[in-house]
Amino acid sequence: MNKLSQIFKVKDLRNKILSILGILVVFRLMASIPVPGINVEKVKDFFSGDQFFSMLNVFSGSGMSNFSIVMLGVGPYITASIIMQLMTMVFPQVEKWYREEGEAGRQKFNQITRVLTVPISILQGFAMISYLKTAQVIDNLNWFETGLIVITVCAGTIFLMWLGEIITEKGVGNGVSLLIFAGIVAGLPNFIKQQIISWDESKLITYLAFIAAVIGIIYLIIYVTEGQRNIPVSYAKRMRGSKMMGGSNTYLPLRVNMAGVIPIIFAMSVMFFPQAVSLLLSKMGNETLQKIGIELEAFFNNTLYYGIFYFMLVIGFTFFYTRITFQPKNIAENLQKNGGYIPGVRPGKTTEHYLTRIVNRITLFGAIFLGLIAVLPYVMQFATDNRSMAIGGTSLLIVISVVIETIKQIEGQLVMRSYERIE
Numbered sequence: 001m002n003k004l005s006q007i008f009k010v011k012d013l014r015n016k017i018l019s020i021l022g023i024l025v026v027f028r029l030m031a032s033i034p035v036p037g038i039n040v041e042k043v044k045d046f047f048s049g050d051q052f053f054s055m056l057n058v059f060s061g062s063g064m065s066n067f068s069i070v071m072l073g074v075g076p077y078i079t080a081s082i083i084m085q086l087m088t089m090v091f092p093q094v095e096k097w098y099r100e101e102g103e104a105g106r107q108k109f110n111q112i113t114r115v116l117t118v119p120i121s122i123l124q125g126f127a128m129i130s131y132l133k134t135a136q137v138i139d140n141l142n143w144f145e146t147g148l149i150v151i152t153v154c155a156g157t158i159f160l161m162w163l164g165e166i167i168t169e170k171g172v173g174n175g176v177s178l179l180i181f182a183g184i185v186a187g188l189p190n191f192i193k194q195q196i197i198s199w200d201e202s203k204l205i206t207y208l209a210f211i212a213a214v215i216g217i218i219y220l221i222i223y224v225t226e227g228q229r230n231i232p233v234s235y236a237k238r239m240r241g242s243k244m245m246g247g248s249n250t251y252l253p254l255r256v257n258m259a260g261v262i263p264i265i266f267a268m269s270v271m272f273f274p275q276a277v278s279l280l281l282s283k284m285g286n287e288t289l290q291k292i293g294i295e296l297e298a299f300f301n302n303t304l305y306y307g308i309f310y311f312m313l314v315i316g317f318t319f320f321y322t323r324i325t326f327q328p329k330n331i332a333e334n335l336q337k338n339g340g341y342i343p344g345v346r347p348g349k350t351t352e353h354y355l356t357r358i359v360n361r362i363t364l365f366g367a368i369f370l371g372l373i374a375v376l377p378y379v380m381q382f383a384t385d386n387r388s389m390a391i392g393g394t395s396l397l398i399v400i401s402v403v404i405e406t407i408k409q410i411e412g413q414l415v416m417r418s419y420e421r422i423e
Helices: 002-011 012-031 040-048 053-061 077-092 090-098 102-134 143-169 177-185 190-196 201-227 262-282 287-301 305-327 328-337 349-384 393-422
Strands: 228-235 237-240 243-245 249-257
Touching: 012 143, 012 393, 077 090, 077 102, 077 143, 077 262, 077 305, 090 102, 102 143, 143 177, 143 262, 177 393, 201 349, 201 393, 228 349, 237 305, 249 349, 262 287, 262 305, 262 349, 287 305, 305 349, 328 349, 349 393
Parallel strands: none
Antiparallel strands: 228 249, 237 243
């Protein structure tokens, strides 16, 4: 309560927080404005009946089920960011912008990401409309109507990207993360309403077990999210002029979940592709293609097979993304250049191998954790026999991660202002 009162006492910080809340309200209003010419009720029924698309709908803040002007959310921007990070592994110049050229290089990197968001949002918008047409969720649209909708949702994504950057510039949380957070939290009242409507006194124990499970999962997510292994690092003493430099001891923090929620988003994108292909094949005139489509659709409709495949994808992408974001070779080289070393480990290649081994062990635990979080809705649905009571583990992970990060940034600003007053 003391920190909360401090926030509203600092005028600059208070204004920033109120501005961000205003931006989130604008986002929620846009998510409720549907694209003209679409039967929204039919789209809502489709999304409520499909587990995968229900999850996508949560990330868009119900923008997809409303077929709103921001139905794609910030998904294309996230995809563009992921592609650009992958390109750092392929193109040395892109890696140089991202890691070596400082603020100017980051601006180039971010500008290309913004430009790449446009074609990705156009492709995703067109693919979504084509998929819903094939599934007979929306009526056949002519090319002009389709193009108009695609341009509209593309513009909505670009507008959200701009809003996200404004929030990030405020220095109170990450803009894109807060927009996703707002979309997830917006679905909470509807969830509570569904539970009240479907209340059954005979299932009181089930409800209590569900609440206990939610509390336990929240605690586990916080514990793992904040978990890290500290690798001790020492710096040798060196003479610079007449002064003795170095000789300090510090540590290298290795987080259990370095990849965050990105592997789950990767896996969701991959899972969408075979589902779309199965639907398209099942509508083909060729009997063989129809049979392949039906078999593929049956495979993904099997909750057990779907869950196992999804779980394995998340684990694979966790290792993949961790390898991109944390490079033991660069860490070992930087330590050696600055006179640092890990006690008991020789500098250079030996340090690189040591860090690789430690990171792989930690990532294995983090990957299994993310995989379990990803398939949690299916596990809870099976355990409670109630689809509406399925816990969105991914949603909880995002909400908790965003809250923790935002609180840390607010505390950092309060500490900075306290130092300014002392000076």
